Amino acid sequence: QQQVKQSPQSLIVQKGGISIINCAYENTAFDYFPWYQQFPGKGPALLIAIRPDVSEKKEGRFTISFNKSAKQFSLHIMDSQPGDSATYFCAASKRDTGRRALTFGSGTRLQVQP
């Protein structure tokens, strides 16, 4: 059962444009929604995260928009740069017996063209 659905699978954006990646979740017990960035040959690295008590969180060029009623959240990358070219994963988790295990989406390969 795929609990976190991510789209699109791949995305090509021109330098300076806005990259938008969407995720939808099923489990209403999820209460932590991070986005990870992964470069080839590297492990995922946390980019930004949000909790369901806020509808938006911004850190630099990266913004998460969260819609609790629709069970959807999205990542917006403003002024996209070639260095942003990577695979992006949304994830979700719920606190269970003290710590969390992340359920990941299937990933979006972003290519920013110069």
Add this chain to the structure above:
Amino acid sequence: EAGVVQSPRYKIIEKKQPVAFWCNPISGHNTLYWYRQNLGQGPELLIRYENEEAVDDSQLPKDRFSAERLKGVDSTLKIQPAELGDSAVYLCASSPQGDEQFFGPGTRLTVL
């Protein structure tokens, strides 16, 4: 601060052979995770440790996979015997008191 260390980075074995992966988490992180990442997919949890105790191993294929975390620090994940479908990247992550997980670079396993 040193990150999560994994070794080896790459491993190529014949099917039915055993293989082991090692992980050294960030100092002071009590929670350790092993994830498997198939090509073009997101990571999937295999097992989670709180100190020495495996608190979530429901996704670990116990007929061929085993893991241990002696003394609540380093961890080893073993596959015996390996199958073709085990080819993937095996990621280790650790977490402090909060929710953020820090991932290592992974071990890319190829089973021939």
